[in-house]
Amino acid sequence: MTASKIIKTVRGIYATEDFIPLHEPSFNGNExxxxxxxxxxxxxxxxxxxVDEFEQKIESYTGCEKAVAVVNGTSALHVALHCAGVKNGDFVLTQALTFVATCNAISLLGAKPIFIDVSSVSMGLCPKALAIYLDEHAFLDxxxxxxxxxTSGRIKAALPMHTFGHPVELDELMAVCDFxxxxxxxxxxxxxGSFYKGVHxxxxxSFSALSFNGNKIITTGGGGMVMCNTKDRGKRVKHLTTTAKQPHPYEYYHDEIGFNYRLPNLNSALGCAQMEALPSYLKAKRKLAQLYREELNSSCYSFVEEPDYAMSNYWLNAVLCETKTARDALLKETNDMGVMTRPVWQLMHRLPMYKDCLRGGPLVESEKLEATLVNLPSTPPKAYLAECN
Structure with a gap:
């Protein structure tokens, strides 16, 4: 299959000769x-x-004990790491194949990332590579x-990302972290909308972060959510993200340094409407992924599948090209013809602010994905949404 065949396939799916974006929001309900x-x-x-209703909808859908709405995904990561105990001078193990916000949140706390390779199974942090790195370079005092x-520097946390909505190998990662x-x-x-062995x-x-940017599964314009596995942790996050202000009828008393990360009611209203449509939206996205899978069968492009243990949201559909040259050709031809495609992010250690960070061995899988992966348009067509509603 050539790039021209992919363009024809995409245009057939969306039934238009107009520009086709990579991912755009859908507003068909009570927004x-x-x-x-x-x-x-x-x-x-x-x-x-x-605000309260949006948090409750996330809790009900995901099964988390407490969700706290915040202004964006980066702030959610920042608070999650802070509440997990990450401090200035600490190290956080994460993947080089990620969006820059992952590392920026670590840096906001004065901590430093250590880049570990990703797994070929999930495109997220590899538990085997993580275990090997710790065995060779870490000790328990x-x-x-x-x-x-x-250096005797403290390694406080590991921060895997569920790349493009495909869940990481959580059991294996948690076993390494627990040890x-x-x-x-x-x-x-x-x-x-992604589930690992039936669990969201x-x-x-203890803490995790969602994003509701305009290109995500659902959007609040901007926005994020900290998910906590206990109500006490959620109470702590809520306190910190509301400037650490103690409740009082009229006095202003703040008992520690906090963050003004509160998500406005206006954005939350949008989120409530989006959550109502999420189940049908996810069905439509899986229908789109299935069509890409069928069209790409026996082609020179490999469709990126969800792991066997997971049900992914297929936020962004992706293909792997045979070579970087083939990847570059696909990107150029599709974008020249008005079909928006994108490569995966440049690896974090290639960025100037993270070039001197430690690396946990060879980043073989990360570099392979960087060189060959292309994301295809992933917004469910309106016909799919109507069918799945």
Missing amino acids: KRYLLDTIDSTFVSSVGRY DNNVCRLKS WGIELVEDAAESL TGVTS
Whole structure:
């Protein structure tokens, strides 16, 4: 299959000769009604019933004990890592194949990422590579704190990302982290609607982060959510993200340094409407993924499948090309013809601010994906949405 055949396939799916974006939001429900209700109420900022309702909808859908709405996915990651105990000077094990926000959140705390290779199974943090790195480069001190052999710096957490919505190998990662006394925090920004062995991503770890950016499965314009596996942890996150203000009828008393990360009621209203459509939206996305899978069968492009243990949301459909040259040709021809495709992110250690960070051995799988992966248009067509509603 050539690039021209992919273009023909995509245009056939979307039934248009116009520009086809990579992923765009869908507003087919109560979005306008809830937004107007918010405006009429005058509660458009950080207080209002839609904030509570949005958090409750995420809790009900995912099964997490407490969800706390925040302004974006980066702030959700920042708070999740902070509440997991990551401090200035610590190290956080993560993947080089990720969106830059993963590493930025680590850096906001004064911590440093250590880049571990990803798994060929999930495209997320590889548990085998993680275990090998820790066996070779870490030790447990007298207080059972995980430290680097080279500097005695503390390794506090591991931060895997569920790449394009495909869940990582959570059981294996948690076993490694438990052995070394490391906190596992999930970057679930892309994986709302994805399930690992029947359990939603992000609910097993103490803390995890969702994103509701305009290109995600559902959107609040901007926005994110911290998911916590206990109500006490959720209470702590809520306190910190509301400027650490103690409740009082009129006095302003803040008992520690906090964050003004509250998601406005206006954005939350949009999120409530989007959550109502999520089940049918996910069905439509799986229908789209199945069609890509069938069309790509016996071609020179390999469709990226969900892991056997998971049900993925297929946020972004992806193919693997045979070579980087083939990848570059596919990217150029599709974009030149008005079909938006994108490569995976440049690996984090190639960026100037992270070039000197430690690496946990060869990044073979990460470099392979960087060189060969292309994301295809992934918004469910309107006909699919109508069929799955």
